[in-house]
Amino acid sequence: MLEEFNAAARLLDLEPGIWKVLTHPKRQIVVSCPVEMDSGDVEVFTGYRVQYNIALGPAKGGIRFHPTVALDEVTALAAWMTWKCAVAQVPFGGGKGGVACDPTRMSRRELERLTRRYIAEIVDAIGPDKDIPAPDVNTNDQVMAWVMDTYSMHVGATTTAVVTGKPIELGGSAGRRDATGRGVSIVAREAARHVGFEVAGSRVAIQGFGNVGSVSAVLLQRMGARIVAVTDWKGGVYDERGLDVDAMVEYARQHRTIEGFSGGQPLTNDELFRLDADILVPAALENQITMTNACDVRARLVIEGANGPTTPEAHRVLHERGVFVVPDIVANAGGVTASYFEWVQNRHGYFWSEEEVNERLERRIMTAFETVVKTARRYRVDLRTAAYVVAIDRVATVTRMRGMYA
Numbered sequence: 001m002l003e004e005f006n007a008a009a010r011l012l013d014l015e016p017g018i019w020k021v022l023t024h025p026k027r028q029i030v031v032s033c034p035v036e037m038d039s040g041d042v043e044v045f046t047g048y049r050v051q052y053n054i055a056l057g058p059a060k061g062g063i064r065f066h067p068t069v070a071l072d073e074v075t076a077l078a079a080w081m082t083w084k085c086a087v088a089q090v091p092f093g094g095g096k097g098g099v100a101c102d103p104t105r106m107s108r109r110e111l112e113r114l115t116r117r118y119i120a121e122i123v124d125a126i127g128p129d130k131d132i133p134a135p136d137v138n139t140n141d142q143v144m145a146w147v148m149d150t151y152s153m154h155v156g157a158t159t160t161a162v163v164t165g166k167p168i169e170l171g172g173s174a175g176r177r178d179a180t181g182r183g184v185s186i187v188a189r190e191a192a193r194h195v196g197f198e199v200a201g202s203r204v205a206i207q208g209f210g211n212v213g214s215v216s217a218v219l220l221q222r223m224g225a226r227i228v229a230v231t232d233w234k235g236g237v238y239d240e241r242g243l244d245v246d247a248m249v250e251y252a253r254q255h256r257t258i259e260g261f262s263g264g265q266p267l268t269n270d271e272l273f274r275l276d277a278d279i280l281v282p283a284a285l286e287n288q289i290t291m292t293n294a295c296d297v298r299a300r301l302v303i304e305g306a307n308g309p310t311t312p313e314a315h316r317v318l319h320e321r322g323v324f325v326v327p328d329i330v331a332n333a334g335g336v337t338a339s340y341f342e343w344v345q346n347r348h349g350y351f352w353s354e355e356e357v358n359e360r361l362e363r364r365i366m367t368a369f370e371t372v373v374k375t376a377r378r379y380r381v382d383l384r385t386a387a388y389v390v391a392i393d394r395v396a397t398v399t400r401m402r403g404m405y406a
């Protein structure tokens with residue numbers, strides 16, 4: 001994060017004081033969460049919430065449940081949220097939270113007790129005007145419902161706007177589920193036009209077939225693209241003529257993987273990155289395009305659906321080889337943009353139709369993409385550096401206007 005930040009800050013000639021402010025997290029909270037397990041034993045889990053920067057508005061960012069959650073990781077993720085919100089022009093700062101735990105070994109009741117205790121421990125730090133959590137790795141709309149309920153019990157009033165990614169029945173927004181993949185498909189369409197081809201008729205390879213990967217596949221196919229390859233944690237499939245994406249969605253729903261899908265030939269992750277496709281969408285994990293495979297990427301466009309799928313060195317290689325990379329903080333900003341819409345609707349107590357959500361989302365994603373492309377031209381840099389330039393400039397400007405308190 002700091003490497004990416006420094007490159008852009010130098011271009012902006014950022015003054016040392018603001019540089020220091022923007023590279024220090026505003027607030028880091030560490031809490032111990034005692035939970036009675038189903039066995040009757042008590043376990044103590046460590047939870048974190050980091051509010052990296054709140055110059056533009058309340059902190060915004062997901063809650064992650066994973067054994068490797070640690071303060072450094074949560075801090076870096078909170079910083080990324082700061083730049084993502086700034087680039088997408090949503091009036092939020094950056095936050096992130098997490099609990100070090102293994103949810104795959106916990107019952108639903110244990111997860112509920114852990115969620116409630118974790119939220120009770122950080123209840124004074126969050127709120128619709130302070131910090132608004134959302135789902136992240138291993139947390140979902142049910143967990144967000146528990147977050148909302150716990151907070152509401154503490155303040156004595158139903159407060160839907162304290163968290164986003166809720167079930168629709170409980171104040172969630174229409175269109176939120178598909179928003180990240182929708183953003184990815186819009187950015188892919190615009191980026192293709194920018195480099196001189198149309199998505200319709202192009203060949204697309206996608207890593208990951210979860211929320212982001214599968215929705216991107218469905219929507220890109222609707223735009224006329226041929227989805228020629230998809231992989232997930234277990235395996236993958238390939239068909240030069242184009243895969244039947246709807247059938248794959250149904251297969252993945254039943255089998256929790258696309259391995260074994262009969263509508264194509266088997267394919268490994270390594271092979272996916274080397275494929276002769278026009279567009280490559282990494283939509284699974286971080287650090288997937290590295291120095292070992294960056295030279296083999298043959299796609300003209302890489303659209304980063306996942307967070308941090310390309311290492312900084314690999315990104316340099318892609319850029320030098322003329323591969324056009326749309327960075328994560330632009331390509332997957334559809335998710336946080338729809339979260340912002342959810343928060344707005346909760347505060348108004350008035351809900352929009354899915355069409356309204358999608359229309360507004362498209363306008364915002366296109367504006368963000370165009371602004372970053374213009375900035376890249378102006379500074380003669382790649383899109384990632386340009387996205388940071390846009391984000392840092394916005395946060396720095398507001399920081400100067402607000403001044404240093406006390």
Ligand code: NAD
Nearest residue numbers: 180208209210211212213232233283284305306307332335
């Ligand atoms: P998900 O859990 O729904 O899906 C993840 C997919 O990645 C699954 O298909 C899984 O099988 C696959 N995968 C896991 N390990 C893999 C491996 N080693 N090789 C190949 N595939 C592997 O998650 P998601 O919500 O789709 O998120 C995917 C990425 O997008 C993450 O980096 C996430 O942080 C990012 N993201 C998600 C959202 C969102 O709204 N869901 C928003 C912004 C960014």
